[in-house]
Amino acid sequence: xxxxxxxxxxxxxxxxxxxxxxxxxxxxxxxxxxxxxxxxxxxxxxxxxxxxxxxxxxxxxxxxxxxxxxxxxxxxxxxxxxxxxxxxxxxxxxxxxxxxxxxxxxxxxxxxxxxxxxxxxxxxxxxxxxxxxxxxxxxxxxxxxxxxxxxxxxxxxxxxxxxxxxxxxxxxxxxxxxxxxxxxxxxxxxxxxxxxxxxxxxxxxxxxxxxxxxxxxxxxxxxxxxxxxxxxxxxxxxxxxxxxxxxxxxxxxxxxxxxxxxxxxxxxxxxxxxxxxxxxxxxxxxxxxxxxxxxxxxxxxxxxxxxxxxxxxxxxxx
Numbered sequence: 001x002x003x004x005x006x007x008x009x010x011x012x013x014x015x016x017x018x019x020x021x022x023x024x025x026x027x028x029x030x031x032x033x034x035x036x037x038x039x040x041x042x043x044x045x046x047x048x049x050x051x052x053x054x055x056x057x058x059x060x061x062x063x064x065x066x067x068x069x070x071x072x073x074x075x076x077x078x079x080x081x082x083x084x085x086x087x088x089x090x091x092x093x094x095x096x097x098x099x100x101x102x103x104x105x106x107x108x109x110x111x112x113x114x115x116x117x118x119x120x121x122x123x124x125x126x127x128x129x130x131x132x133x134x135x136x137x138x139x140x141x142x143x144x145x146x147x148x149x150x151x152x153x154x155x156x157x158x159x160x161x162x163x164x165x166x167x168x169x170x171x172x173x174x175x176x177x178x179x180x181x182x183x184x185x186x187x188x189x190x191x192x193x194x195x196x197x198x199x200x201x202x203x204x205x206x207x208x209x210x211x212x213x214x215x216x217x218x219x220x221x222x223x224x225x226x227x228x229x230x231x232x233x234x235x236x237x238x239x240x241x242x243x244x245x246x247x248x249x250x251x252x253x254x255x256x257x258x259x260x261x262x263x264x265x266x267x268x269x270x271x272x273x274x275x276x277x278x279x280x281x282x283x284x285x286x287x288x289x290x291x292x293x294x295x296x297x298x299x300x301x302x303x304x305x306x307x308x309x310x311x312x313x314x315x316x317x318x
Contacts (some may be wrong), residue, residue, distance in 0.1 A: 011190030015220050018183025023228050025177030027237060028168045038097070038104070038240040039152055054253050061257035069257045070119075070132075070268050073249045075211035077112070079219040080249075081279040082307035084226050085242045089300025092230040096294055099155075101287045105280075107148055108243050111250045112280045114141070116273050119263075123270055125277040131265040138258025145251035174199050184225070188283050191220055211272065212314060219245075237293075246280070275310045282306070 020297045030040040056071040065268075088094055096105075121127040133141075222245050229238040257263055286299050 004197050007190050007194040011187040011194065014187025015191065015224050016185045018180045018185075018187060019177045019222075020182065020228055021239065022179070022180030023225060023232060023234065025170075025173045025175070025180055027232075027234060028173035029170070029177065030237075032170050032173065035216055036236065038100070038236040040240065043149065043152070043244065054248075054256070057249075057253045057257045058260065061261045061263065064261060069263050070254070070265055071211040074272055077246045078211075078276055078279055078307070078310065080222055080242045080245055081283060082303045082310070083282070084219065084223045085239070085295065086300045086303030086307060087223070088226045088230045088235075088238050088242075089295040090304065091227065092233065092235065093297055093300075094235045094295040096228070096239070096287050097236065099202065100239065100243075103151075103155075104240075105245050105284050105287050108246050109280045109284050111141075111144070111247050114144075115250050115254065116277050119265055120270065121272055128146045131268075133254060133258040133263045135259055135262055138260075138262075139257045141251040141255030142259065145247065145255060146249070148247065153265055187220075211268075212311070213293055239295075244312050257290050263313070271313070279303070280307065 026040045030036065057072050061069045115133075117124070119133055120131050122129065122131045154273065222241055225241055226238040229235070229241065249303060254263065282299075283295075285297050
């Protein structure tokens with residue numbers, strides 16, 4: 001047990017260091033190429049911080065552990081939107097651009113709706129013999145994901161503020177970003193492995209491990225990256241990281257996992273999926289109402305309150 005705790009601390013330290021390097025390197029790459037920090041957050045940072053989820057979910061799919069694959073993604077997206085974005089907004093209100101309102105938040109909402117409608121088709125409509133994502137559903141997710149990434153780059157707009165700051169030399173920025181991603185993945189894996197070992201020794205269920213410990217552990221890179229970005233006043237990189245990770249998780253990770261092996265939802269129920277959908281609906285409502293141009297501290301507190309209520313429900317159901 002002591003060894004697992006030491007590994008957990010080492011993993012957390014690597015994640016913190018990796019986040020610092022990745023934010024600095026990715027921001028510099030954005031300035032060098034005239035790419036907006038949001039698109040960098042959506043792609044390079046979003047993909048890099050989603051690597052732990054990709055490894056865990058695809059491995060779970062190959063081994064036929066659907067609870068791990070779907071539980072990890074559902075839990076990670078809830079963690080990303082409610083806890084990470086909520087905490088980031090409480091620290092520093094997160095700005096929302098016109099593109100975020102018209103394109104990025106809606107595509108995250110559409111991806112989540114597709115997951116709920118296709119994945120819960122038996123519960124909601126009585127279609128099929130069980131809930132889950134088929135291979136055709138996985139292929140559909142992958143096609144939509146490819147189209148979205150291409151669209152984002154073709155319609156990339158950089159703001160003047162993104163290019164004002166002095167950028168480091170490109171080779172150093174790329175090296176720093178790669179080292180950051182490596183520390184995030186390695187540190188996140190150490191954290192997940194040690195935390196899972198402790199949880200299993202306490203006799204908790206696979207679903208609970210997947211939707212809490214694995215989801216929280218694999219979302220640790222996003223959490224630290226967003227907090228670091230917020231403290232550095234790089235709010236668009238933080239928002240891009242969360243939205244990018246959520247879209248990656250559903251369209252790329254579940255798409256790839258379901259294409260390899262159809263995913264059944266197992267113990268994931270309508271309440272879990274409702275909280276997932278509600279988290280993105282809140283984000284969409286924040287963009288349409290209130291101040292509209294940002295996620296305020298009060299709205300961040302609301303996201304945190306919903307996250308706390310959901311985790312209380314999970315502990316009660318243990």
